[in-house]
Amino acid sequence: MIRHTVSFTLVHAEGSAEERDFLTAGPALLTAIPGVQDFTVSRQVSTKSPFRFQFAMTFADQAAYDVYDAHPDHRGFVASRWATEVADFAEQDFVPVA
Template sequence: METKRIKHTAFFNLKYPVDSPETERFLQDGKEILSDIPVVNQFEVLRQVSPKSEYDFGFSMEFNSQADYDAYNSHQSHQEFVENRGKVEVVKFQEIDCLTLDQ
């Protein structure tokens, strides 16, 4: 049986101007903190370019299994980043999590 990966994406707008030092710091801190969690693979910081989307930025990452995804969600570093930074600095948020259908 083939193991499917989970692709986790979080798209968001910050309370700061898009090109501000505060935005750069949030994105860099997110990358450092979240990509350091052992179960996280292929971490990317994304900048939206489509006029069809209402979000400015995104974080994308992959997990090898549901257990890894669950471990990420309950990991202390993730929980602290969400509480101390996400809930304070993010004004709009959309999370999309997909199981890969690679054949």
């Protein structure tokens, strides 16, 4: 199992229609990709992090993650929305400790 997380800050004003659209459109598109499980969108509440949001999802294994990563909808979202609307991000992928 892989827990894929991406913490990020958007270029949009807090509470704006553009912010809401990104936080709605992203999950709608990405959760339709085969292999994506337990997708969550979270808002940061700690002052210790510079990131405002997080997308997190689970994959059964590396093969499922690879299908997602190469999927045209994922790549299209990254190219058309992520690259222009995300100001900064940190990506982390975790597997359970044996």
